[in-house]
Amino acid sequence: MPAGRFVRLCVSDTGVGMDAQTRRAIEPFFSTKGIGKGTGLGLSMAHGLAAQLGGALIIHSAPGEGTSICILLPQGAHVRPVPPPRLAVAAKVTAGGRVLLVDDDELVRTSTGQMLVDLGYQVTVAASAEQAIQLFRRVARPTWSSPIN
Incomplete structure (x- = not known):
């Protein structure tokens, strides 16, 4: 990756972890799911997007140690603070039948x-x-x- 400032977003779990074969999850159509249970495109699309923007997607995992997936995206040159959105309370919609x-x-x-x-x-x-x-x-x-x- 080029030098520079990046924004990093990581998601981790404490699950069973991945072996070396499964860490190939960023390859298109690679999936550990059964037939008809998914396409195996999610991580490869995130990896491709990050790479197009000059960033990366990194998987840290080992069997028995859980998994951490981080996406690194280059920070823009002109970053302005954005106030958090105001949350509106929606009226509860109810139906019946x-x-x-x-x-x-x-x-x-x-x-x-x-x-x-x-x-x-x-x-x-x-x-x-x-x-x-x-x-x-x-x-x-x-x-x-x-x-x-």
């Missing part, structure tokens, strides 16, 4: 389900289409018209 939430990813089901509950919905969760059909048939009211036979 019943939702049958279907997703095969547990994290998506959990986060989406909680969001819907927070909005005032009654949520029934299914991990597959087959489970959703069974649940729909069990809880459907006679006044509902069911396109599922």
